[in-house]
Amino acid sequence: MSKWSAPVRLTLDGAGDQTVHGPYAAAMLLMISWPTKSGTQRDRAERMCLAAIKDATASEGARDAFLAAIEEAGLTAGRESGDPIAA
DSSP: OOOOSSOEEEEETTTEEEEEOSHHHHHHIIIIIOSOSOOHHHHHHHHHHHHHHHOGGGHHHHHHHHHHHHHHTTOOEEEOOSOSOOO
């Protein structure tokens, strides 16, 4: 399973602090815990993350799409700081 070069840390209502290490975890958050069920960037990120699960070469593009979905949802992302919380 592919991992991103730099994990993404964010906080979701109901899911708490999350550190997302790759496209699989991002896809699960987008499908299960995301604050909106639609949105241009959210939908694009979900598609790209699911594709990156099958094709690791698409992993970093999926990360960029996930960051755009975070911005679209009005959430704040940061880099992983070494704590053990992981998605």
